[in-house]
Amino acid sequence: MNIETQHPTLVISALTELTALTASELKAAVRLRFTAGLKDIDFNCAGLGFIDSSGLGTLISLQKLAIEHGGKFRLLAPGPQVLQVLELTRMHRVFEIVQS
Amino acid sequence: MTSKPPTPDPAAADSNRVGGDAWIWRGSTTLQASREATVGAREFLQAHHLPDAELGSWELLLAEACNNAVLYVDPAKPETHHWELHLVVAADRVTARIIDHSAGFEWPETAGLPDDDSESGRGLFIITALTDYRQYRRSADGNRLTLERRLPAAVTSELADMRRRLAQTETTLDEMTEELAASFESLSAIFRFTAESRQTATLEEFGTRMLEHLATVTGADCGMLRIVSPVTGALTTLAHHGCEAMADCQPDHSPVPPEAAAVRTRQDQWIEATTDTVSVEHGSASIQAGLIHPFYDGDQLMGVLSLGRKRAEPMHAGDVSVIHTFAEFFAQHLLSRRQAEAAVQASAVRREIELAATIQRSLLPRSLPNLPHFSAVGHCESALMVGGDFYDLMPWDTNGYLFVIADVMGKGVGASMMAAVTRSIIRSLPQIDQSPASLLERAARLLYADFEHLEMFVTIAVGMVDTKRSLIRVSNLGHCPVLICSPDGILTSAEPEKPPLGLEEDPHYSETSVPLVPGTRILAYTDGLTDPRDHRTHFETPEDVARWFGEIVRTGASAAAIKSALLDRLGSDSPTANASPLVDDQTFLVIACDPS
Numbered sequence: 052m053n054i055e056t057q058h059p060t061l062v063i064s065a066l067t068e069l070t071a072l073t074a075s076e077l078k079a080a081v082r083l084r085f086t087a088g089l090k091d092i093d094f095n096c097a098g099l100g101f102i103d104s105s106g107l108g109t110l111i112s113l114q115k116l117a118i119e120h121g122g123k124f125r126l127l128a129p130g131p132q133v134l135q136v137l138e139l140t141r142m143h144r145v146f147e148i149v150q151s
Numbered sequence: 152m153t154s155k156p157p158t159p160d161p162a163a164a165d166s167n168r169v170g171g172d173a174w175i176w177r178g179s180t181t182l183q184a185s186r187e188a189t190v191g192a193r194e195f196l197q198a199h200h201l202p203d204a205e206l207g208s209w210e211l212l213l214a215e216a217c218n219n220a221v222l223y224v225d226p227a228k229p230e231t232h233h234w235e236l237h238l239v240v241a242a243d244r245v246t247a248r249i250i251d252h253s254a255g256f257e258w259p260e261t262a263g264l265p266d267d268d269s270e271s272g273r274g275l276f277i278i279t280a281l282t283d284y285r286q287y288r289r290s291a292d293g294n295r296l297t298l299e300r301r302l303p304a305a306v307t308s309e310l311a312d313m314r315r316r317l318a319q320t321e322t323t324l325d326e327m328t329e330e331l332a333a334s335f336e337s338l339s340a341i342f343r344f345t346a347e348s349r350q351t352a353t354l355e356e357f358g359t360r361m362l363e364h365l366a367t368v369t370g371a372d373c374g375m376l377r378i379v380s381p382v383t384g385a386l387t388t389l390a391h392h393g394c395e396a397m398a399d400c401q402p403d404h405s406p407v408p409p410e411a412a413a414v415r416t417r418q419d420q421w422i423e424a425t426t427d428t429v430s431v432e433h434g435s436a437s438i439q440a441g442l443i444h445p446f447y448d449g450d451q452l453m454g455v456l457s458l459g460r461k462r463a464e465p466m467h468a469g470d471v472s473v474i475h476t477f478a479e480f481f482a483q484h485l486l487s488r489r490q491a492e493a494a495v496q497a498s499a500v501r502r503e504i505e506l507a508a509t510i511q512r513s514l515l516p517r518s519l520p521n522l523p524h525f526s527a528v529g530h531c532e533s534a535l536m537v538g539g540d541f542y543d544l545m546p547w548d549t550n551g552y553l554f555v556i557a558d559v560m561g562k563g564v565g566a567s568m569m570a571a572v573t574r575s576i577i578r579s580l581p582q583i584d585q586s587p588a589s590l591l592e593r594a595a596r597l598l599y600a601d602f603e604h605l606e607m608f609v610t611i612a613v614g615m616v617d618t619k620r621s622l623i624r625v626s627n628l629g630h631c632p633v634l635i636c637s638p639d640g641i642l643t644s645a646e647p648e649k650p651p652l653g654l655e656e657d658p659h660y661s662e663t664s665v666p667l668v669p670g671t672r673i674l675a676y677t678d679g680l681t682d683p684r685d686h687r688t689h690f691e692t693p694e695d696v697a698r699w700f701g702e703i704v705r706t707g708a709s710a711a712a713i714k715s716a717l718l719d720r721l722g723s724d725s726p727t728a729n730a731s732p733l734v735d736d737q738t739f740l741v742i743a744c745d746p747s
Binding site: 112142 | 280
């Protein structure tokens with residue numbers, strides 16, 4: 052997992068899976084790094100092979116965090132497996148998805 | 152909670168029973184364990200060639216179900232901190248069962264999606280959306296969640312095809328295993344047999360032991376080994392095993408039609424219960440299955456190996472392989488034995504030839520006697536190392552000298568022995584008999600019985616150089632002409648006037664007399680000089696010899712010079728002489744009379 056700041060955006064990348072096992076760790080790390088001056092969060096899905104419902108919940112919490120700071124949350128380049136879950140749970144309508 | 156289950160499928164039930172398509176995971180109630188179970192389940196399904204979309208669905212729904220199994224557990228009850236995941240892949244569906252010991256929960260009648268901003272509550276919706284059948288039962292001894300998902304039609308078909316291929320592969324593996332086992336058995340049997348074969352004295356014993364081994368390895372009840380006789384060329388029985396009670400496997404009988412067919416077609420012949428070829432020939436057939444295998448050395452038939460069974464169970468490929476291997480092994484052994492026998496025989500023949508050659512060499516004077524006013528030289532070259540030729544020269548009382556040249560008809564030790572006997576008799580008689588004819592008459596009477604018994608005879612010419620009366624007297628019994636030539640070239644040929652020695656019991660012989668003048672040369676020779684031989688010059692006829700001799704005598708050549716010239720004429724010293732064996736012995740004696 053990699054988290055870097057590109058003002059005013061926090062960019063999360065290099066996650067291979069986002070599940071109940073890893074969700075708490077990700078949320079804690081983002082809260083720690085989402086400092087003053089930041090408002091947007093980009094979640095780069097490249098390399099993300101699997102996400103479950105707990106992972107979806109984490110994405111929703113990150114979106115809430117960005118909105119609270121007047122920013123926006125984006126999913127970048129989700130793969131087929133991730134898109135399947137998003138579409139199954141209708142969350143593709145909720146997140147801003149950027150394919151490229 | 153239940154939903155309508157899909158129609159049971161017998162194929163699915165079968166696959167569950169045969170095993171190999173089921174997978175079980177057991178572990179502790181941690182999210183780490185849940186994730187490991189999910190990943191393991193995906194790998195199991197991937198090994199069953201489910202497409203990626205199916206794998207993704209199963210990974211997701213199992214992640215949700217497994218997380219439920221570990222999240223609802225009571226931390227205060229460690230005895231409940233374990234759970235299981237079972238997976239079964241059938242022909243048209245995959246079934247999962249999760250057994251946990253948590254407090255469990257109420258499965259809702261309908262599992263809908265929560266609000267978009269809700270961070271939880273989608274797990275049951277995902278499970279419901281991705282399965283065709285669900286059943287959740289809470290109980291004190293464990294909660295059981297059963298989930299089924301049908302496979303797409305294409306996957307079902309592909310799986311069925313894969314099962315068929317798997318079955319074929321298993322069959323092939325079974326056959327290969329049997330083949331390997333047979334090969335191993337074959338090798339083991341051959342090793343045992345090889346070790347024993349060193350102790351077998353005869354080929355018959357060797358063949359019998361081989362049949363015993365083969366019967367054990369192939370489960371045959373009887374066996375027969377016939378080989379081609381090197382003498383008659385016919386198939387003859389060398390060994391048999393278990394034939395006593397088999398009406399159609401009789402060693403004393405001629406080869407049966409299937410054996411003849413195997414030889415004629417050069418191919419294995421199979422005996423099967425439905426084939427009555429054997430029973431027609433010999434009445435009550437007791438062989439129900441078997442194989443008849445002809446074996447060869449190159450194109451040359453060496454024999455036929457037959458194995459039979461009382462039961463109607465055909466020989467398997469492994470049995471056939473063993474029989475072929477043993478036949479090949481036996482053929483090599485047979486060749487090896489025959490070569491060894493031929494070598495021994497050749498060695499014996501060589502020893503006989505060497506012995507005969509030794510005898511023949513002993514017949515020839517080591518050096519001709521040094522006689523006053525005479526010089527003499529001799530030569531003897533044997534065909535094939537040995538023959539019955541000899542010459543001799545010895546003083547004759549005080550009257551002069553006696554020379555002998557002879558050729559025993561025949562070769563080998565017998566001819567050499569008779570030559571030795573003849574020479575000894577002749578040597579013992581000059582002191583008694585005063586003429587060559589009377590000497591030979593006495594010798595004939597002494598030797599007749601032996602020669603008749605051995606069906607042999609000897610051509611011989613005996614000459615006396617009578618210095619007192621200045622005469623050369625020759626008696627010739629069936630031998631080549633003895634040539635006597637005066638210095639001025641007047642040639643007298645003492646022709647054979649009587650049959651060879653040994654053909655008449657009490658003969659009367661005549662003589663040829665020639666005046667002895669200084670410078671006379673005598674040439675006595677055997678018919679080897681006029682027999683043809685490859686690459687070596689020779690005389691065509693006795694007249695050629697006489698003409699050549701007359702010419703060289705006129706040159707005043709000494710005995711040694713005549714010998715040298717004659718050897719040159721015969722090509723004995725040519726580089727190719729050794730490579731051109733003589734057809735017959737070549738022997739000659741040259742005597743020069745040069746009184747001072």
